[in-house]
Amino acid sequence: MTGLYVQNLSYAYGTKQALQDVTFGVEPGQFCALLGPNGAGKSTLFSLLTRLFTTSQGRIEVAGHDMTKHPRAALARMGVVFQQPTLDLDLTVQRNLTYFAALHGLSGRDAEARITAALERLNMAERAAERARDLNGGHRRRLEIARCLIHDPAVLLLDEPTVGLDAAARRAITDHVHDLSRDDGLTVLWATHLTDEISQEDQVVILHQGKVLKDAPCHEITQGAGLQDVFLTLTGAPA
Amino acid sequence: MKAALTALRAIVIREALRFVRQRSRFVAALVRPLVWLVVFAAGFRAALGLSITPPYQTYITYEIYIVPGLCGMILLFNGMQSSLSLVYDREMGSMRLLLTSPLPRWWLLICRLLASTAISILQVYTFLIVAALYGIDFPVIGYLSALPALIVAGVMLGALGLALSSTIKQLENFAGVMNFVIFPMFFLSSALYPLWKMAESSVLLRDICAANPFTHAVELIRFALYGEFNAPALGWTLLAGAVFIALALWGYDPARGMKRQKG
Numbered sequence: 250m251t252g253l254y255v256q257n258l259s260y261a262y263g264t265k266q267a268l269q270d271v272t273f274g275v276e277p278g279q280f281c282a283l284l285g286p287n288g289a290g291k292s293t294l295f296s297l298l299t300r301l302f303t304t305s306q307g308r309i310e311v312a313g314h315d316m317t318k319h320p321r322a323a324l325a326r327m328g329v330v331f332q333q334p335t336l337d338l339d340l341t342v343q344r345n346l347t348y349f350a351a352l353h354g355l356s357g358r359d360a361e362a363r364i365t366a367a368l369e370r371l372n373m374a375e376r377a378a379e380r381a382r383d384l385n386g387g388h389r390r391r392l393e394i395a396r397c398l399i400h401d402p403a404v405l406l407l408d409e410p411t412v413g414l415d416a417a418a419r420r421a422i423t424d425h426v427h428d429l430s431r432d433d434g435l436t437v438l439w440a441t442h443l444t445d446e447i448s449q450e451d452q453v454v455i456l457h458q459g460k461v462l463k464d465a466p467c468h469e470i471t472q473g474a475g476l477q478d479v480f481l482t483l484t485g486a487p488a
Numbered sequence: 489m490k491a492a493l494t495a496l497r498a499i500v501i502r503e504a505l506r507f508v509r510q511r512s513r514f515v516a517a518l519v520r521p522l523v524w525l526v527v528f529a530a531g532f533r534a535a536l537g538l539s540i541t542p543p544y545q546t547y548i549t550y551e552i553y554i555v556p557g558l559c560g561m562i563l564l565f566n567g568m569q570s571s572l573s574l575v576y577d578r579e580m581g582s583m584r585l586l587l588t589s590p591l592p593r594w595w596l597l598i599c600r601l602l603a604s605t606a607i608s609i610l611q612v613y614t615f616l617i618v619a620a621l622y623g624i625d626f627p628v629i630g631y632l633s634a635l636p637a638l639i640v641a642g643v644m645l646g647a648l649g650l651a652l653s654s655t656i657k658q659l660e661n662f663a664g665v666m667n668f669v670i671f672p673m674f675f676l677s678s679a680l681y682p683l684w685k686m687a688e689s690s691v692l693l694r695d696i697c698a699a700n701p702f703t704h705a706v707e708l709i710r711f712a713l714y715g716e717f718n719a720p721a722l723g724w725t726l727l728a729g730a731v732f733i734a735l736a737l738w739g740y741d742p743a744r745g746m747k748r749q750k751g
Contacts (some may be wrong), residue, residue, distance in 0.1 A: 299588045300587075300742050301584060301588070301742060302587065302742045302743070303743045304742070305741045306671070321590040321591070322590070324588055324589070324590040325590035329584075329585075329588055331581050331584050331585070332582060333580075333581030335581040335582045335585045336583065337502065337506075338580075339506075339509050340502075340503075340505060344505070347498070348498050348501075348502050349585065351494045351495050351497065351498030351499075352495050352585070352589035352591070353491075353589060353590060354490065354491025354492075354494050354495065354496065354590075354591070355494070355639070356497075356498075358495045387615075429540075463657070468708060473504060478717065484646075
């Protein structure tokens with residue numbers, strides 16, 4: 250199995266239960282939107298998926314690697330775009346990418362070739378020498394997506410990657426990542442609370458108060474209605 | 489193995505670039521000990537008589553006495569400042585990038601530690617050059633033998649900063665810790681006055697100073713600057729370093745949770 254699988258995952262901050270028995274799977278090549286209001290547990294789930302912290306309750310499998318037993322193999326197959334910006338603004342685009350490649354053990358010509366390929370994929374090749382600070386918000390995000398592809402991951406995790414971007418940049422980035430799953434077979438988990446970023450074919454996992462409310466293709470959840478309305482009804486009623 | 493060294497190199501280069509970029513930080517790091525050397529030491533020279541104690545073989549001026557302590561001060565401030573940048577990094581997110589690398593987490597933290605120590609040592613040598621121009625110099629062999637001492641002391645103090653940063657969630661809390669760690673560590677040590685001098689006023693204070701790992705780091709540097717080896721100082725510094733590194737690794741253990749604030 251090369252996708253992303255989460256089984257019976259629970260996590261508590263002291264007495265506050267942040268995630269409760271969360272189970273879902275994303276098949277290879279699938280774009281899965283993790284939809285949830287603020288405080289639903291998305292960030293906690295992302296922290297567990299990226300092993301910023303760990304839990305003994307439940308299981309995470311990334312591209313066939315168990316996160317508890319083989320964390321390094323799992324992380325090596327994963328590309329992450331965090332909600333917080335993680336670029337070094339005073340370094341050039343190229344230096345930012347070289348640094349990241351080195352953190353994945355890549356250097357020299359191999360790293361150069363991968364960096365060039367990743368920048369071309371996101372139409373940013375001509376910006377390699379610019380300082381990250383000189384890029385606009387949309388391009389910075391695009392750079393972070395280019396960066397997370399350098400080590401050829403099988404699974405992409407993006408935590409609200411369009412926060413703070415204008416409509417055009419949001420659309421461009423959402424389309425890019427949809428293409429990555431459709432054309433390159435990448436497994437994508439895209440956390441958001443914006444329903445317009447989700448297309449009808451996407452898988453949707455709705456997280457609310459630490460639990461999975463729905464896990465199905467978007468069109469099955471909406472049944473012709475608007476996703477926004479369905480989402481609000483689902484998350485509004487039990488609150 | 490190659491991957492680990494590639495990462496180490498990249499982390500050191502990144503630290504160096506960040507440091508070069510922040511010129512004000514470099515100037516501040518240099519001005520602070522120089523002010524102590526030129527102003528404080530000049531004032532104290534008349535007040536403080538120093539007897540002949542190892543490694544000194546003759547009477548020395550206070551300026552000469554204080555230089556190893558000021559080298560330690562640079563390492564101490566820098567170790568803390570580097571962990572300040574870790575807290576900042578963590579808030580900014582680039583620490584996440586580091587910690588999600590598929591290399592062992594302990595190695596990534598050691599890389600950060602070595603990178604910040606390398607930067608500190610560059611500053612110490614810059615300070616020693618300026619001190620030499622000011623007329624306070626050491627035997628040539630001392631400049632060489634000081635290097636391993638500076639590495640050991642720098643790693644120990646950097647590890648202390650790292651351990652502290654793992655328990656601090658917000659930048660604001662860090663300022664308090666700086667005051668409660670840096671100043672006591674610096675003043676309750678042999679950096680500014682020899683321990684026997686301290687004992688004249690209070691034996692308890694002397695004992696506290698003698699237990700302070702910073703004292704041993706300073707003594708290690710002091711002896712090394714004269715090409716001499718101080719085994720107890722090395723032992724204590726290594727021991728403290730090992731404890732701080734263990735605390736830092738525990739602090740950054742993912743099972744403990746890196747941040748516990750958001751749901």
